[in-house]
Every structure is written in C-alpha cells, then in structure tokens.
Amino acid sequence: MTAGASDRLRVYLDGSWYDLTDLKHPGGDEVLRLARGHDASMLFEEAGHKASTRKRMEKYRVKDKDLPPPTDVPFTEVTRNESVLKWECPLIKNWFVDPRDFHLSGFLFEMFMVTALKLVAFYMDASHLVCAVLFLLGQLWTPRVISFGHMSTHRNMFKHWAQAFLCRDVGNIIYGMPLGVYRLHHVVMHHTDNNAEGRDLSSTMAYRRDSPLHFLHYWGRFVGFVYIELPLYAIRKGWYRDASKAFFGHLSQFVMAYVAYGYRPTAALWFFGLQYLVMMTILMCGNWAEHIFIDPRRPFDSEGHTYIALDTPANGFTLNEGFHLLHHLHPKLHYANYPQTMALYAANIKGTLEFRGLDFFEIALFCFTGQYEKLAKHSNLDAKELQRRAVTQFDQFGKVIKAA
Numbered sequence: 001m002t003a004g005a006s007d008r009l010r011v012y013l014d015g016s017w018y019d020l021t022d023l024k025h026p027g028g029d030e031v032l033r034l035a036r037g038h039d040a041s042m043l044f045e046e047a048g049h050k051a052s053t054r055k056r057m058e059k060y061r062v063k064d065k066d067l068p069p070p071t072d073v074p075f076t077e078v079t080r081n082e083s084v085l086k087w088e089c090p091l092i093k094n095w096f097v098d099p100r101d102f103h104l105s106g107f108l109f110e111m112f113m114v115t116a117l118k119l120v121a122f123y124m125d126a127s128h129l130v131c132a133v134l135f136l137l138g139q140l141w142t143p144r145v146i147s148f149g150h151m152s153t154h155r156n157m158f159k160h161w162a163q164a165f166l167c168r169d170v171g172n173i174i175y176g177m178p179l180g181v182y183r184l185h186h187v188v189m190h191h192t193d194n195n196a197e198g199r200d201l202s203s204t205m206a207y208r209r210d211s212p213l214h215f216l217h218y219w220g221r222f223v224g225f226v227y228i229e230l231p232l233y234a235i236r237k238g239w240y241r242d243a244s245k246a247f248f249g250h251l252s253q254f255v256m257a258y259v260a261y262g263y264r265p266t267a268a269l270w271f272f273g274l275q276y277l278v279m280m281t282i283l284m285c286g287n288w289a290e291h292i293f294i295d296p297r298r299p300f301d302s303e304g305h306t307y308i309a310l311d312t313p314a315n316g317f318t319l320n321e322g323f324h325l326l327h328h329l330h331p332k333l334h335y336a337n338y339p340q341t342m343a344l345y346a347a348n349i350k351g352t353l354e355f356r357g358l359d360f361f362e363i364a365l366f367c368f369t370g371q372y373e374k375l376a377k378h379s380n381l382d383a384k385e386l387q388r389r390a391v392t393q394f395d396q397f398g399k400v401i402k403a404a
C-alpha cells in the first residue's frame with residue numbers, strides 16, 4: 001500500500017514519512033491536507049519552522065521501512081515575477097533577503113520616483129490638472145503596492161527593519177494605507193479567523209455577494225468604522241498594543257491629511273483624500289472578490305470560501321494573487337512558488353473552484369451583473385452552482401440564513 005492511499009494523514013519530509021493524523025497544526029490542519037501523501041519538504045521549509053519543531057516531529061516519524069517514497073517530481077525551480085518596467089534596481093536589490101524578491105527593487109524605485117514627482121507638485125502648489133495626472137500615473141503601481149505590502153507583511157523580505165519600514169510602511173502610507181493597521185487587519189485577523197462571520201471583520205459570509213448594494217454596505221462599514229472596530233477587536237482579544245497601534249495609525253494618517261490640506265489643499269485632496277479612498281476601495285473590493293463564492297457544504301474551509309484564478313495578466317502585475325486558495329492554505333509560502341505548488345499538490349485540491357482567464361475584479365464584475373454563464377465558461381463549475389455560491393448568505397455558525 002502507498003502512504004497516500006492510507007486512511008492516515010502522512011506526509012514525506014526529507015527522506016521519511018511522518019504520520020500527522022493526530023497533530024494539531026497551529027496554523028490549521030488545511031496545510032497538512034494539502035500535502036497529504038506527498039513530499040512536504042518545500043512547504044515545511046517555506047513556513048520557516050525552527051530546528052526545535054523538527055525535533056518535536058520525531059515522534060510522528062513512521063517506522064515502517066516498506067512504505068515507498070512519493071513519486072512526486074521534487075520541487076526545485078521557482079518562477080519569477082518582473083517589475084513594471086522589468087528591471088532590478090542595484091541600489092535596493094541588496095536589501096532583500098531572498099533572490100526571488102530582487103525584481104521588486106525596480107518596482108520600488110519606480111514607485112518612489114512617482115512619489116518624488118508628487119512631492120514637487122505638492123511643494124509648488126500644482127493645479128488640479130497636474131495633480132490629477134500624477135495621481136492617475138501613481139495608480140499604475142497601486143496593485144503591486146498592495147501585493148507587495150501583503151506578501152512582505154506575511155514574511156519578512158528585508159535584511160534590516162529600517163529597509164522594511166521605508167519600502168513597505170512609508171510606501172503604504174503614501175498610497176493611503178495607515179501605519180500599523182494591515183498586519184492586524186489582514187495577517188492576524190483575516191487569516192486566523194479565515195473569513196468567518198462574527199470573528200473576521202472583513203467576512204463576506206453574511207452578505208449576498210452578487211449584490212452591488214451589499215458590497216456598498218460592506219465597503220461603507222469598512223471605510224466608516226474600521227478605525228473604531230479594529231482597535232475594539234484587538235481589545236476583546238487582550239492585545240492592547242495592537243489596539244493602540246491600529247488607533248494611532250489611523251489617527252496619524254488623518255492628522256497628516258488634515259495638516260497637508262491646510263498647507264496645500266489641491267494636492268492634499270488628490271494625494272491624501274482621494275488616494276486613501278482608492279486604497280480602501282481596492283482593498284475591500286479585492287477581499288470581497290476573493291471570497292465571493294462560498295460553498296454551503298464547507299463555508300469555514302479555505303477550499304470552501306476562496307478559489308484560484310489562473311492564466312490572467314493580473315497574476316503578473318500583482319504577485320500571483322490569483323493563487324488565493326494556496327495563500328490561505330499556506331500564508332507564508334513564497335508567491336513565486338505558487339504555480340509549481342499547484343502542480344505538485346493538484347490531487348489534494350481537485351474539485352476546488354478554479355477560474356482561467358479572469359482576474360478577481362472581472363469575476364466580481366460578472367457576478368454583480370449576473371453573468372454566471374460567462375463566468376461558468378471560465379470555470380470548472382456550472383452557472384447554477386456559481387450563482388448558488390454567490391447568493392447564499394450564512395450566519396456565524398455557517399448555517400444558511402438566505403438561499404437563492
């Protein structure tokens with residue numbers, strides 16, 4: 001019998017099988033199920049486990065020498081994304097720990113050059129037209145600012161904290177993301193509470209997700225109340241430091257915008273006010289679209305509330321965000337590894353919702369306009385099932401409160 005065919009949950013790590021059926025994985029059991037019956041060495045490595053974890057795993061090692069190793073093609077190469085202008089900036093390149101992130105140096109340099117132009121416009125009290133042009137130009141980098149902020153918050157990319165602060169945090173503030181908020185809202189809350197209604201403030205479960213009006217409610221709640229709701233969320237958990245970071249992060253963003261407005265109202269309106277709204281809208285739109293289809297059979301499983309969007313240019317200018325299911329199963333996995341990870345563990349995520357040739361925003365747009373037949377043409381589910389998953393609303397226990 002092969003290890004994969006057994007009832008036991010076994011994974012292969014550096015030359016041995018481990019029986020992890022009884023292991024309660026701190027990051028959730030989903031990642032174990034992803035690797036079931038396969039070589040999990042790369043996943044284990046990418047998670048950044050300590051040497052002590054390896055020691056504690058010893059008791060799970062399978063003694064049966066007759067179990068053959070998996071027939072997987074070992075994971076060796078990685079794919080790479082390129083910067084907007086496809087170059088690496090020698091000035092910043094050496095700040096990164098991992099060569100797979102070197103290409104981000106070009107993107108960062110370009111982003112800060114546009115920011116420098118905005119600063120000049122601000123200083124010279126430029127007209128609405130000039131500010132609008134610079135504002136629109138800056139949006140070319142917004143998707144990657146978000147993706148880069150996302151991935152670099154999940155796993156440290158830089159050699160020194162000051163480099164991370166300058167590239168990620170200052171970059172985020174310029175693009176309208178308050179300091180000290182994203183980690184708590186996304187990495188801690190959204191990933192731990194995994195889109196669950198009543199726990200994750202950004203949950204989509206209770207909404208009718210094909211309704212623009214419901215989205216407006218979702219967006220309004222976030223824009224209007226996140227600076228109160230997020231600190232309260234942290235206080236309920238007893239995380240007082242996180243609560244104050246979230247509160248003062250928002251406050252400092254608003255104070256900065258207010259002071260800038262008093263000094264240069266035209267530029268402040270475009271570069272602070274509008275940019276903040278654009279950032280908040282894209283963030284919420286992205287999260288909504290990523291969790292727009294929920295399978296009533298498993299609303300709390302990542303495989304039940306998110307999907308994979310392949311073969312779309314968006315995966316090039318974001319950092320493979322289309323592989324969102326993999327990201328939920330293994331949040332620390334490097335974005336460059338997604339395509340091969342998909343191929344390696346395909347058998348364990350068979351049947352999960354998948355789109356080809358559409359990105360998140362196109363998927364949400366087709367959903368809002370009721371074009372399920374069109375969506376189905378790009379997906380492995382039929383139009384009726386897609387609609388069922390978009391309209392069914394759930395309570396905090398995963399019970400259906402409103403179906404089609």
Ligand SMILES: [Zn+2]
Nearest residue numbers: 150186327331
């Ligand atoms: Zn994430």
